[in-house]
Amino acid sequence: MIRCRRGDFPLSRATIFAGTITFYRRAESVGSCWIPSLKIKDILTKTRPVSFEFFPPRQAEGIPAVLETLDELKQYLPDFVSVTYGAGGSTRAFTEEITFEIKRNTDVEVMAHLTCVGQNKEELDEVLSRLQEEGVENIIALRGDPPKGTTEFVPVEGGFQHATDLLHHVVSNYKFGVAAACYPEGHTESVDLDADLKYVKMKVDNGADFLVTQLFYDNRFYFDFVERARAEGIEVPIIPGVLPVLNSAQVRRFTTLSGSKIPLDLDKLLDKYADSDHSARDMGVEYATAQVRELWDSGVPGVHFYVLNRSYSVSRILDNLQIAGHQRQD
Secondary structure (H helix, E strand, C coil), rough: CCCEECEEECCCCCCCCCCCCCCHHHHHHHHHCEEEEHHHHHHHHHCCEEEEECCCCCHHHHHHHHHHHHHHHHCCCCEEEEEEEEEEEHHHHHHHHHHHEEEHHHEEEEEEEECCCCHHHHHHCCCCCCCCCCCCCCEEEEEECCCCCCCCCCCCCCCCCCCCHHEEEEHHHHCCCEEECCCCCCCCCCCCCCHHHHHHHHHHHEEECEEEEEEEECHHHHHHHHHHHHHHCCCCCCCECCCCCHHHHHHHHHHHCCCCCHHHHHHHHHCCCCCCCHHHHHHHHHHHHHHHHHHHHCCCCCECCCCCCCCCHHHHHHHHHHCCCCCCCC
């Protein structure tokens, strides 16, 4: 065990690849102690990561529950986790608090979400400086959704209009590893798939190290998107994002907001279990297990689970899959 600013932890698979310890950063605040600090783009050169996404609670009192869920899922040795902004950027302070708590007290690499919503360049620079001071190495640069009650995104005065603008600013002025989002079925505001793909290409041209997809339930959309992206000259890793079904109403709401389609077989199952969240959740475990197995067997560069701050479904999916390096550590 070693004691550092991030607490006591063994050398884990997050810090050891093929028997050699790599990607260490000097921790100035702890003298001669070295702590692991990884850019996700480097992780992607060594392994196919399994990762989890959390969202901040609406109230500070909910933060311990988020961290408890992370603690439950840590036994599957995630390669990194991410922490979102709330809708409209409403919980950004909690995003930072959770991100810093993970960075200080665990050996799990963390990627902070950063959006253009409600912040000008100077305010974003303040956030980036705080992330940098805490040793956070990775962010995902997003435009973000319009504030609740509005449908059109309007930047604040002095802010950024597009994710590409934010991404370019970060890459030009900081040393973070930077991810970007992509949409296998097209962004809801794009006129068509070709136009949407050009925006994705702009993100990569502006320095995105890798892409994480919007949720989807039909793997054909992912495979088709990757094929079109490669034809467009997009060569960075494209990590599929997977959202297990927790209940029927929730999935229908999420897919409506994201523009994702529900396959006919899943649609029938959602109807069948519409009145039983327990049965819908168990069905969701089986559906996501099959979905991820097909993705993993096809050679995807990793899988990013949208866990919705709950451990039950993802735990059982990973128990079913038994992915090497991500079996439960009892």
